[in-house]
Amino acid sequence: MQLRLALPKGGLLAETKILLETSGFDVHHYGDGSRSYRPECKNLPGLSLKVFHEKDIPIQVAIGNYDLGICGLDWVRELTVKYPSSALVELRDLGYGKHDLCVASSGLSGISSLSELKDYDGDIRLASEYPHMAESFAMKLRLKKFRIFPVWGAAESYPPENAEAVLVSCSPAKGGLLDSGLISLVHVLSSGACLIANRDSWERKDVSPLLNLFSDGDTVGVSRNGEDGLEAVSDSSHFPVSVPLRSDSGVVRLALPDGHQQKPTVELLERAGFDVREYTAGMVRPDIGIDYLDVKVIRPQDMPLQVANGNFDMAITGTDWLREHRYRFPSSPVKEILNLGFGKVRIVAVVARDVPVSNANELRKLLRDGELPSIRVVSEYVAIADRYAGDKRLSPYRMIPSWGASEAFLPEDADLLIENTETGRTIARHNLKIIDTLFESSACLIGNVDSLAECNKVDKADSVVEAIRHSLHNVR
Amino acid sequence: MVMDVRKCKGTHDLLPEDMVRFRRIEGAFNSCCSRWGYREVRTPLIEYLHLFTSVGTLTPDMLSRVYSFLDWDGWSGERVVLRPEGTIPVARLYVDNLGTGGPERLFYVGNTFIFDETGEKSRERWQCGAELIGGSNPEADAELVLLAADVLKRLKCGTVQMKLSHAGIVRGLIEAIGLGQGDEIEVLDRVLNGDIGVLREVADKEPQLHDLLSHLLDGRGKSASFLKNVKAAVLDVLPGIEASMNNFIRIAELLDVTGCDYEINLSSARGFEYYTGFIFQLYIGERKVGSGGRYDALIPLVGGGDIPACGFALYMGQLMEVMDNGGFDKAPESRVLLRCADDTVRGYKACFDVAMLLRQRGYVAEFDLGDMELSRYGWLILLSDSKTGATFVLIDCDSGKELGLGSLDEVFEMMEKAKCS
Structure with a gap:
């Protein structure tokens, strides 16, 4: 019988791999620097494996794309607390990732x-x-x-x-x-790593060959302390630290990105004449040597919303995330102030390589001709993907939000992917092909037009913007 | 490809015959409320989630099933909801617009939305509600019971059983049992979610409470005298409920003198999230068709002054189940089908003119578009009939009898005669 198991990438990968090996799964291409999303299990030919971002696994198992999955209990509960009728069974605490x-x-x-x-x-x-x-x-x-x-x-x-x-x-x-x-x-x-099953698979399908392999751990229920x-x-x-709570008056609040945009952002700020300190991985509050600037590090994806709701006046993020935000909230007060030029990617529409289409119109024709009953669109950019599917009239379609590793969904668990790419190589490596380019994205400085217009901020914000603008011209 | 279009799970279409019953309930409710001095209001379908969390009266179970979302300008994180119930929005409307402190009698007809995962219950529910804001007297509570009874009587949909309870007494009982604060909230939440049995579970652990609870929860009474008896039996153990008891007795006395039949059943109190005093529930057979009560804390919680209030709602879905069409649909004899032999523009002009005159006289007039089901009509009128040469041919759809007539006045005369006979 064909069984499908979803495996986590990221933090749980190493220990999950050890668990599989010690449980007698002869698994290849999972971890070990392998970029494949489809590991193979040599001794269980009927078992198909797929690697997902941990947060996507409970959803994939609940909707029945996978019989079993391994992920953190936290992501299981994040789904079931909102959707209690999700078809999930929590089977076993696997004893790691606590x-x-x-x-x-x-x-x-x-x-x-x-x-x-x-x-x-x-x-x-x-x-x-x-x-x-x-x-x-x-x-x-x-x-x-x-x-x-x-x-x-x-x-x-x-x-x-x-x-x-x-x-x-x-x-x-x-x-x-x-x-x-x-x-x-x-x-x-x-929370901790746990084994979950799709309820229907659990009730109707013999998944015991897989379960027998997993060594006995505690049942999940044992560790449910305080779940209410x-x-x-x-x-x-209780470790209060001495972060001074500043009076908000006149302070310009700037959000800087973590992750791979961090290095070019440091270079940009230094070229603009700022003395950047304590802006390294894990540091929350860098100092860039200007007393009227309050700087914090958050995720670029979160910045447009945080600037819109007034938590920050300005932020350095990508035009992709700005567009995602503006599609979701068309009257948002967030605007692009400067395009910073670095971090260039294309936002593209992607299908599996063997799908016989080369553009969105041909994909629509497949739908019209009944070759495809509907299109499952997967993306981290939910609003952009939703707009694209609507504009291209790819109806009926269903959106599958993803938290990363979205290439893994095609072709079994989604038909169309909206994703960013620098060179297109990752897409090609996963046997996928680009059928459309939606737009080009690069890093940008965004701002809240309402808060920046406040009289005690406008001059200060302008001087920061001008310094950065100047440095951009110098590079060019 | 044929599109697979279905309605959302847990929702219902209202078909023409359903709408007849719907409008009949709405009509009876509007007309009764107006005569009792109530004025109609309508609140928006969407409200801020904050309105419902801030009053703190809806249980977490109820709140977790509310349809909530971020609006197109919801970047601040402020969620909006499809209203999950009708009273809190009316309380807000009152505070926002009318809150001068004088009594206000308001009524509304509206839909509410609450998720039901079984799909068995409807996720969209229509209700007719009346709220009496600013009256604290037992007479106000009695008025609402009598108004609800008046509406149901007018609908002639069967014998109505009325169950009375009192939130002040149930709350007093929970307090008197003396649970810890956390347990008390949990017990109250379970009672609010309809599980009054939890009080018995608690009583089983404390045998001395057993008799008290059986007096209060198991007893059934038919008049104010029953309440006086219960009061005499429990007051020495539960002195805290005296005021609530006296209030309940007074309301029961008022209902007694008006000849209103009811059953006193303290354990019938459920889902009384915001009720603070008297509660009543209305049943037709096994079906709960309405409920109401006193909610003195709500207007202050919504930000108004210290203004008492009470109200009730009738559940239209439940009422529609126990009603027939009752002949309220337009009777076939008033429905006329027009067929024109002359298919020129002039011919249709004549047809339009006849239809307009028929409508002015109170008939329902329709043009024949072909394949019309004649049994749905009282009359068929043929214009410029080439077969008989008559200007009008009037056909009785029931008997099939035909009559050639020369003028429209003759047509009307024949139709009126038939109506009288």
Whole structure:
């Protein structure tokens, strides 16, 4: 019988690989520097394997594309807390990838306990990579007024200025809260790698040959401490750090990117005459030597929204993420101020190489002729992909949001991919082909037109923009 | 390729015969409310989620099933919802627009949305609601019961059973049981979600509470006297519920003198998220067709002054199930089909003119588009009939009897005569 197992990339990969090997799976091309998304299991020919971003695995298993999957319990609960009828069965705690999720705040915000959060007199902004769990937490705590900021990462950077609380991983192995100066208010979930099954597969299909291979671990249920999200913890993790909470008046707040845009951003700022310090991996608050500039590091994907909602005045991100934001929120006050030239990628439409089409019109013809019943569109850029599918009249289509490694979805689990590419080589390597270029993207400086027009900010912001503009001209 | 177009899971189409019943309920409700001095309002379908979280009265279970989303300008993270219920938006409307403190009698007809994962219940529900804002007297509570009864009587949809309870007494009971604060919220949430049995579970652990709970939850009464008896039996153990008890007795006395039949059943209280006092539920057979009660804390929670209020809602989906069309659809004899033998523009002009005159006289007039089902009509009128040469031929669709007539006045005369006979 054909069985399908979804495996995680990223943080859980190394230990999952060890687990598979010790459990008797003869797995090749998983990890070891292999860029394949389709490992092979030599001793189980009926088993097909696919590698996904961990967060995508519960969804792929729930919709029945895979019989079994391995991922963190945190991502399983993030799905099931919002969609309790998801067809998922939690089978087994695999004993690794342990970390706790907690709701935390900065002691400087005046919230240092759960009761203080509950009684906080004002709007509570909750930033998290786990927006559904954060919303469920807020509702169970009966917070009167709250806003959830879903973020791609770096949630711990948000308090106290940009969020009152965060729902984050708080285990020492994951960096803990110490470095970010947060106080854990409540333990929400003990997470770890777990084995999950599609409910229908579990009820109808014999998956026991696979299960027998996995060594006996604890059942998942054993480690569900505090899953209701309201178990208060002692304040033993109370490490207030001395981040001065500045008066907002006249301070221009700038967000800088982490990840691969970091290096060219440092070079740009230095060329513009800024003295850049403490802008390295893991550092939240770089210093660029200007006292009226408050600088923080967050994910480029999150920047347009954070600039729009007034958490920052300016940010360096990509035009791809700006466009994604403006498609979602057409009247947003975020505008591009400068195109910075670096980080050039093309946003392209991609299909599997053997699909007999070379452009979107031909793809539409396949639909019209009934060769394809519908199109499954996968992308990290949900709004851009949605707009593209609509504009090209690829109806009926269904959007599959993804959190990375989206090439893995084609051809089995999606038909069309909207993705960025520098050279097109990765796409070609995965047996895919580009059928359209949507637009070109590069790094840009964005700003909130409303907040930058405030009289105590306008001159300062202008001088920063001018310095950067000048440096761009010098390069050219 | 044929497109596969289906309606969303958990939703219902209202077909023409459903709409007849729908409008009949709405009509009876509007007319009763207007005569009782209530004024119609309508709130937007979308509201901020904050409105419902800030009152803190909806249970997390209810809130987690609300349809919420970020609007096109929702970059601030402020979510909007499809209204999950009708009273809180009306409370907001009152505070925003009318909150001068004087009594306001308001009513509305609107739909509400709540997710139901089984797909068995409808995710969109229509309700007729009335709210009496600014009246704290038991007379106000009694008025709402009598208004609801008046509407149901007018709809002639069967015998209505009324179950009465009191949130003040149930809350007093939970407090008196003396759970820890966390447990108390959990017990209250379970009671609010309809699980009043949780109180019995608690009582089983404390045998001394057993008798008390059986008096309060298991007893059924038919008049104010029953409540006086219960009060005498439990007041020494539960002195905290005296005010609620007296309030309940007074409302029951008012209903007694108006001849209103009811059953007092304290354990019938469920889903009373924001109710603080008297609660009533209306049943036809096994079907719950409406409920209401007093919610004195709501207007202050929405940001208005310390203004008491009470209200009720009738569930249109449930009511439609127990109603027939009741002949409210236009009777076939008033429906006329027009067929014109002269297919020139002039011929149709004549047809349009006849149709207009028929409509002015209260008939439903339709043009024949071919293949019309004659049994749906009382009359067929042929214009410029070439076969008989008559200007008008009037055909009784029921008997098939034909009559050639020379003028429209003669046609009307024949139709009116038939109506009278």
